[in-house]
Amino acid sequence: MKFDPRTKLIMVFSFSTLAVFVIDIYLLLVVLLISIVVSNYFKENWDFLKRTKKFITLLIGIVLIQSIFSPAGEILLSINHFTILTTGGLAKGIRVILRMLIIIISATIMTGSSPREIIQALIQWKVPYEIAFMVSLSIRFIPILGEEAKDAFTAIQLRGVEIDKLNLTKRIKIYSYMFMPVLSGVIHRAKELSTSLEARAFRAYPDRSSYIKLELARKDYLIMFVSTLFTISILGIYIIMG
Amino acid sequence: MKKAYRDNEAFIEIKDLTFSYKKSSVILNNVSISFYKSEITAIIGPNGSGKTTLGKLMSGILSSEQGSVFLEGTNIKGITLGNIGKKVGYLFQQPERQLFNPTVKEEIGFAHLFMGEPKDKVDKKVSKIIEELSLQGLENSSPYKISRGERQRVALATILINEPSFLILDEPTTGLDMIKKDKLSEILKNLQQQNIGMVIISHDKSFIKSNADRTLEVSGGEINEV
Numbered sequence: 117m118k119f120d121p122r123t124k125l126i127m128v129f130s131f132s133t134l135a136v137f138v139i140d141i142y143l144l145l146v147v148l149l150i151s152i153v154v155s156n157y158f159k160e161n162w163d164f165l166k167r168t169k170k171f172i173t174l175l176i177g178i179v180l181i182q183s184i185f186s187p188a189g190e191i192l193l194s195i196n197h198f199t200i201l202t203t204g205g206l207a208k209g210i211r212v213i214l215r216m217l218i219i220i221i222s223a224t225i226m227t228g229s230s231p232r233e234i235i236q237a238l239i240q241w242k243v244p245y246e247i248a249f250m251v252s253l254s255i256r257f258i259p260i261l262g263e264e265a266k267d268a269f270t271a272i273q274l275r276g277v278e279i280d281k282l283n284l285t286k287r288i289k290i291y292s293y294m295f296m297p298v299l300s301g302v303i304h305r306a307k308e309l310s311t312s313l314e315a316r317a318f319r320a321y322p323d324r325s326s327y328i329k330l331e332l333a334r335k336d337y338l339i340m341f342v343s344t345l346f347t348i349s350i351l352g353i354y355i356i357m358g
Numbered sequence: 359m360k361k362a363y364r365d366n367e368a369f370i371e372i373k374d375l376t377f378s379y380k381k382s383s384v385i386l387n388n389v390s391i392s393f394y395k396s397e398i399t400a401i402i403g404p405n406g407s408g409k410t411t412l413g414k415l416m417s418g419i420l421s422s423e424q425g426s427v428f429l430e431g432t433n434i435k436g437i438t439l440g441n442i443g444k445k446v447g448y449l450f451q452q453p454e455r456q457l458f459n460p461t462v463k464e465e466i467g468f469a470h471l472f473m474g475e476p477k478d479k480v481d482k483k484v485s486k487i488i489e490e491l492s493l494q495g496l497e498n499s500s501p502y503k504i505s506r507g508e509r510q511r512v513a514l515a516t517i518l519i520n521e522p523s524f525l526i527l528d529e530p531t532t533g534l535d536m537i538k539k540d541k542l543s544e545i546l547k548n549l550q551q552q553n554i555g556m557v558i559i560s561h562d563k564s565f566i567k568s569n570a571d572r573t574l575e576v577s578g579g580e581i582n583e584v
Contacts, residue, residue: 264455267450267452267455267456268455268456268458270419270439271448271450271455271456272458272469273438273439273440273443274417274419274439274440274442274443274446274447274448274456274517275443275456275468275469275516275517275520276440276443276444276469276470276473276520277440277443277469277472277473278438278440278441278473279440280438280440281440286472290472293458293459293468294458296457296458296459296460297454297455297456297457297458300454300502301454301455304454
């Protein structure tokens, strides 16, 4: 079943709002499960989950940092009077991870719509065309930037730099070198793009017509209504309960 | 086309290699081929046939589950990119992707200085390479503000400072005029005399004809000698 990108945007907005405002871990877990079910219903690509394996160390790091800098509750682990893990800190860390997962998974709902459909959705929401176009451009260039960064990283290693043998300070320094080719590529591409836009008379006329016209169906209104109601209800309960 | 003496030992050997990108058809299908240090091999083929992919597999940038690539008899999967880079130099199709420093001089010596080699030793090597590749006068220029031909020579210099035994050059003549192509030919011939083997991935028939000892065509997942 095909849904309007505006419906999907509303759903992503609802999940993200809940991820930010909800504090209770169990409720965050419920929101995460719902976002997984919804994302799965839209039959989105789950390949990204394989990539998240690389971030496991980062996630563990987040839990530890949260725990060290905001200790609360009972001490679970300490070395020489230095508190590393506390129940409160652990809860905070888990909360951050759950929030990140909700935002990432709910954002995958959008991957089923083409950038052109998303841009059209924003235009029909009266977002100025220039802004909507910029959003679509940034979506379009993310994979290219990723590829350039990957090439730069490979090129640095092929220069004889053995990253595994470097200490943390040097490793961070080597990553900073990667910005040069990536940034140069971005500036170069932006220049070419602006010339090409000018050459194709971008913004020559104040009004633009569009071949694509998005129409909201009943199912879209229903999902928008349910998502908004669900979000408002939970937020309402939270406000009432203080 | 020249015929060169061929070593018995292959420098890079590909055995029964099959490769495909995610969700795409097979790019290379069960290919086996050897590359020797004593010769310049050209790889030709239509766009999207897998020439660059083959180059990236040979240098360990890409790897495949099916089949193997051997570098001097050792499976490339067991060698880090850092160690491969000391033996095999890879010139990217877009040389600007392999430049990281504000000046040409810093760029050439960067990796060696970074790995802790003494500055005076690195400076000597840099000066020698600058002379060899005719980059005099560009030492303090930004690698991003010089001509494409010069930038390509800078990228080549950054590879040659590692004293590799083998080079893989991906479309090295793109955007070069005849004079710059002749200059590149001269450099490659000098390198060959220093016993550096080479693979040139290119569409440039005349450049291949005057430089390559053997030509391979990649097409339909197969590699054939031309």
